[in-house]
Amino acid sequence: MTAYIIRRLLTVIPITLGVLLLVFFIYRVIGGDPAARLAGKNATPQKIEQIRKQYGFDKPKFFNWQEAAKTGSPAAAFDSQFWHLVGQFAQLDFGKSLQSNQRISRMLADGVVPSLCVTTPIFLVELSVAIALALICAFYRGTRIDRTFVVVSIVAMSISGLVYIMMGQYFFAFRLRWFPVWGFESPAFLLLPVAIGVIAGIGGSLRFYRTIMLDEMYQDYVRTAFAKGCSQREVLFKHVLKNAAIPILTNVVVAIPFLYTGSLMLESFFGIPGLGRMTVDAIYTGDEPVLFAMVFIGSVIFVIANLVTDLLYTWADPRIRLQ
Amino acid sequence: MENTNQTLLDVRDLRISFFTDEGEVRAVDGISFSMKPGETLAVVGESGSGKSVTAMALTRLVPSPPARYLGGEIIFKGRDTLKLSPEELRRVRGAQISYIFQEPSTSLNPVFQIRSQIAEAIELHRRDVKDVDAEAERLLTLVGIRDARLRMGDYPHQLSGGMQQRVMIAMALACNPSLLVADEPTTALDVTIQAQIMELLKELKQKLGMAIMLITHNFSIVADIADNIAVMFRGKIVEYGPTQRVLHEPQHPYTKALLECIPRLGAHKHRLKTINHAEIEAALGR
Numbered sequence: 001m002t003a004y005i006i007r008r009l010l011t012v013i014p015i016t017l018g019v020l021l022l023v024f025f026i027y028r029v030i031g032g033d034p035a036a037r038l039a040g041k042n043a044t045p046q047k048i049e050q051i052r053k054q055y056g057f058d059k060p061k062f063f064n065w066q067e068a069a070k071t072g073s074p075a076a077a078f079d080s081q082f083w084h085l086v087g088q089f090a091q092l093d094f095g096k097s098l099q100s101n102q103r104i105s106r107m108l109a110d111g112v113v114p115s116l117c118v119t120t121p122i123f124l125v126e127l128s129v130a131i132a133l134a135l136i137c138a139f140y141r142g143t144r145i146d147r148t149f150v151v152v153s154i155v156a157m158s159i160s161g162l163v164y165i166m167m168g169q170y171f172f173a174f175r176l177r178w179f180p181v182w183g184f185e186s187p188a189f190l191l192l193p194v195a196i197g198v199i200a201g202i203g204g205s206l207r208f209y210r211t212i213m214l215d216e217m218y219q220d221y222v223r224t225a226f227a228k229g230c231s232q233r234e235v236l237f238k239h240v241l242k243n244a245a246i247p248i249l250t251n252v253v254v255a256i257p258f259l260y261t262g263s264l265m266l267e268s269f270f271g272i273p274g275l276g277r278m279t280v281d282a283i284y285t286g287d288e289p290v291l292f293a294m295v296f297i298g299s300v301i302f303v304i305a306n307l308v309t310d311l312l313y314t315w316a317d318p319r320i321r322l323q
Numbered sequence: 324m325e326n327t328n329q330t331l332l333d334v335r336d337l338r339i340s341f342f343t344d345e346g347e348v349r350a351v352d353g354i355s356f357s358m359k360p361g362e363t364l365a366v367v368g369e370s371g372s373g374k375s376v377t378a379m380a381l382t383r384l385v386p387s388p389p390a391r392y393l394g395g396e397i398i399f400k401g402r403d404t405l406k407l408s409p410e411e412l413r414r415v416r417g418a419q420i421s422y423i424f425q426e427p428s429t430s431l432n433p434v435f436q437i438r439s440q441i442a443e444a445i446e447l448h449r450r451d452v453k454d455v456d457a458e459a460e461r462l463l464t465l466v467g468i469r470d471a472r473l474r475m476g477d478y479p480h481q482l483s484g485g486m487q488q489r490v491m492i493a494m495a496l497a498c499n500p501s502l503l504v505a506d507e508p509t510t511a512l513d514v515t516i517q518a519q520i521m522e523l524l525k526e527l528k529q530k531l532g533m534a535i536m537l538i539t540h541n542f543s544i545v546a547d548i549a550d551n552i553a554v555m556f557r558g559k560i561v562e563y564g565p566t567q568r569v570l571h572e573p574q575h576p577y578t579k580a581l582l583e584c585i586p587r588l589g590a591h592k593h594r595l596k597t598i599n600h601a602e603i604e605a606a607l608g609r
Contacts, residue, residue, distance in 0.1 A: 079403050100484060119477050174362045219429065220429040221429065221431060221432040221433070222423065223384065223424065223430070224422075224431065224432070224494075225383055225432070227382070227384055227416055227418065227421065227424075228417035228421075228443065228446075228447060228494065229413045229414065229415075229416040229417035229418060229447045229448060230413075230443070230447065241431070242434050242435070243432070248462065278434055290447075301481040316434070317433070317434055318433075318480070319433060319478070
């Protein structure tokens with residue numbers, strides 16, 4: 001088991017390397033000259049050249065063959081933009097923001113708390129309500145109650161998140177004054193964004209969990225349980241729920257890395273100073289080091305979350321053995 | 324009219340249909356039969372003839388919708404199970420009428436130990452049992468599982484198909500039912516295991532004296548166990564009578580056709596028979 005965990009953790013290396021290569025390619029190869037972007041519209045060629053030197057953008061992108069040939073040492077070939085980035089990230093040094101010149105590690109630490117304050121309650125409320133409603137649907141499958149839930153979820157998931165945000169802000173915050181409109185000062189400021197996050201997401205989750213539960217309802221072991229004399233309640237909560245645990249786990253754990261990245265839309269519209277807003281700003285301003293850091297950390301969390309899922313599988317399903 | 328004390332189960336003019344987008348499918352179309360305590364009735368027919376639906380309907384296990392119970396009576400021990408409340412029905416299921424199914428590998432719950440699945444059957448209907456584990460062990464030993472105590476901690480996937488079916492039987496016997504419904508109990512098993520399971524059912528029948536309703540499409544396994552045979556075709560019972568009579572003097576063309584489908588040693592001159600449905604329907608006058 002320990003060997004398995006270590007082996008899985010080692011896959012972080014090729015995966016993050018690949019992900020970094022991809023974003024690096026998008027921003028430095030396709031995205032144009034970062035020095036020109038930084039220097040602004042009316043910069044002189046000298047100014048651009050100076051910035052290029054300062055940030056190391058003048059070095060070759062992937063391999064510095066010239067330098068290697070000159071000095072005769074193969075290690076010099078790695079004196080390039082990409083491998084400097086890799087070396088820096090390997091030491092968990094994310095550098096400084098191009099825009100604010102703040103240390104990125106500091107920015108991440110500041111942003112993660114507001115992000116988690118929004119995403120974690122949304123995640124937990126949505127998960128528990130969706131599973132409870134899915135069980136109700138499975139209980140009343142094929143009846144009017146079940147169909148009503150399905151129709152309402154489809155309607156709810158068909159409406160754009162922006163509509164919920166603007167309606168919520170206009171009616172409940174501005175008109176009725178039940179909630180603050182914008183800001184991040186006290187827990188009351190979280191109520192509206194969390195409620196909107198739950199409402200916007202619950203339709204899809206409910207339909208997903210309902211499908212899982214109904215799939216299970218038509219399995220042979222359910223027929224056996226009924227034939228033994230189990231009640232609907234016993235069948236659902238004991239037999240079906242434990243079997244449905246595997247697809248539920250998969251869905252849940254895959255969502256966990258996104259708790260950290262924050263909700264881009266909710267944070268922008270409600271003025272929550274979290275990582276989601278930071279990422280959106282970095283995209284707008286071309287603040288590459290911030291984006292690289294977010295992508296890097298996101299992929300590491302993703303690999304770990306997947307490992308946790310696989311470990312939980314063995315608990316949920318005795319047929320699964322990890323080697 | 325038979326004396327009700329002598330009759331365990333009396334099914335009269337039972338009709339069950341499935342309503343789909345393409346219209347009504349008459350799965351069970353007005354069938355009647357009865358069983359005495361301790362009797363073994365084999366219900367024989369091809370896939371889709373309505374035999375499994377009949378068996379499941381005895382305790383209303385066919386979900387409705389999509390099925391609709393259109394009419395008839397199922398008198399079990401003097402009470403019509405079609406009129407019982409869900410609560411009363413649950414006290415019949417597993418306690419007085421229990422079931423074993425075709426696919427033991429999927430019929431057992433994959434994520435629970437054998438122990439807890441048998442214990443559940445005991446706890447549902449026999450509150451007075453104190454040592455549930457000991458009772459489960461006794462049942463597993465009864466169905467011929469060696470080292471029962473060790474096996475109880477296993478999950479279904481750790482057992483062979485024959486062992487899984489034995490566990491299903493142990494579970495079905497947990498409350499001493501007066502009727503055991505075996506729905507194609509050997510179809511998913513290989514031939515030697517089939518013989519073992521049939522042997523076990525025969526032995527248990529003698530030991531415990533319960534009635535058995537054996538659903539099968541395979542005439543060759545019914546001869547030494549069944550007292551009576553009902554042959555089903557397209558939702559109707561087309562032939563019903565004592566085993567020896569049905570096997571040796573079949574009256575109905577469908578029964579004859581089914582019997583001719585059994586391959587026999589030494590009879591390799593002919594191609595294996597198949598059933599010509601057009602011919603049979605012509606004979607039925609449809």
